[in-house]
Amino acid sequence: MDISYILNELGEDRSQYFNAVSPPIVQTSNFAFDTFEELRNAFANEESAFLYSRGKNPTVDILSKKLAALDGAEDALVFNSGASAIYCSIMANVKSGDHIISIKKPYSWATRLFDNVLTRFGVETTYIDGTKIENFHEAIRPETKIIYLETPNTLTYEIQDLAAVSQLAKSLDIITIVDNSYCTPIYQKPHDFGIDLSLQSGTKYLGGHSDVLAGVLTGSKEMLKKIFNEQLLNTGSGISPFNAWLILRGLRTLPMRLEHISKSTLKVIDYLKKHPKIEKLIFPFDENFPQLELARKQMKGACGLFTIIIKATSHHQIERFTYSLKHFLVAVSWGGHESLILPQAGGLSPEDFDPTIERHRMVRIYIGFEDPEYLISDFEQALEVL
Incomplete structure (x- = not known):
């Protein structure tokens, strides 16, 4: 899909909003229904219906379509911060007794999640030097459920071999998550290398003007439906319509x-x-x-x-x-x-x-x-x- 089409046209059905060139900020908390059938369907499938803006919202929906396409993913969720994207992607995929492998010194709020929150629920994290694939092999346990990557990191810029890590993880049914904030989808597409979930701080380059907080998570429709229903809705960590509009504005010039x-x-x-x-x-x-x-x-x-x-x-x-x-x-x-x-x-x-x-x-x-x-x-x- 051509990047010019993604940034300027995808998801923008202007006939639905008075042929306005810029999408509107649909600043509403909830949505009305004309029939019981529509209401039932919205309750049953909130991830695909406009019911309550804590979940789906038309402005956010336009942004989600563009972000998924930029990453070459099936779907995208947009959060109120990058930390929320990290939290929800991890919490939706672990239970008590599970094990996580993470690269050393990830983003500070990922570290706090691993060390201060998950330990209370019996989830253990092993930190490794991610520059060597053999370190991943050695750290894997039968209870390992997630491999968490950040490539490059944002101080010393160590890189992980995404294709090699993905191949290893898929052979053992382990979920791979990568923080792609440094590169954005313009300079790196983790899904092309087999990574399951790609996240980034939309606060950075996507917004581009230091005036908005946002987090992005892309992956399969099945995985993101699970995260939407189990984590995003429960934590109320979705992005606001106005902030989604600011990210849309930023994407035009990315x-x-x-x-x-x-x-x-x-x-x-x-x-x-x-x-x-x-x-x-x-x-x-x-x-x-x-x-x-x-x-x-x-x-x-x-x-x-x-x-x-x-x-x-x-x-x-x-x-x-x-x-x-x-x-x-x-x-x-x-x-x-x-x-x-x-x-x-x-x-x-x-x-x-x-x-x-x-x-x-x-x-x-x-x-x-x-x-x-x-x-x-x-x-x-x-x-x-x-």
Whole structure:
């Protein structure tokens, strides 16, 4: 299916809403019925009927169709945050006594779900180095039900071989879930490699303007029907019509935004790699990235997020460098119009900072829509202060 058709036409039956070019925000809590038969059918099949906007809503439905098509999946669910998508995809597929295999250091709210919530119900998680397929083989138990992936992750960008993991999991009837927030479906399509459930934070590139929270989950109709009925409806974690409309707006420009950010990022990276005060730069498409071959196999691009390791001996140095930057905001997340910086030292007290620990000197950078030369000049003056 052509991406231009998906982003501009799919799901948009304009004759149903006065031939408006932009779909309406159907801001309603519930829907009325003309016959008992219609009401009975809605109660029996809420995943395919407009009954109550906690479940299906026309604005959300248009967005779901587009997101499923972008991922090459049968169906999509849209949540009020990426954390909700993670929570519902996991909780719908485990029971007491089950076992999960997860890559090391996944997104923090996935870790909290595994360590703080699931342990109360007797579900155990084993964390592994996902860069080696043999580690998955060794971690599997008879009670393993889920393999949870995040490729690349969003600090050091380790990658998992999606095809190899999927093949292993399918042979043992294990469900595979991958967080695809870093790439989006534009740069990576996990279902093409056999992954069962692909999720992403729509807050990032899909929205693109740092003004909306959203989470996306795509997969088979059968699996998503189960998650819709057992998790999404019970937790009330579906996206609001207005926020769905904001994501629809963001999708219109998604490819061109990613293309612009990717080109700018490469120019900034080229400058930083040569700077004497940068010890190391980590980016999946960098020539020194240890998994470059696999990155090129699975990903079409790597966009705006990378990490630098600064040559610094103190917590104060990194703080001074961070706040000397005039055109970068110190904030979490990424994918919007604004460039961002997130030093790992920011989560440490000065007493806990250890310059011999590489991670303490890591600084995550996101390149937004600004002109790359504008950002490079900012780095130049801030690194002089360092």
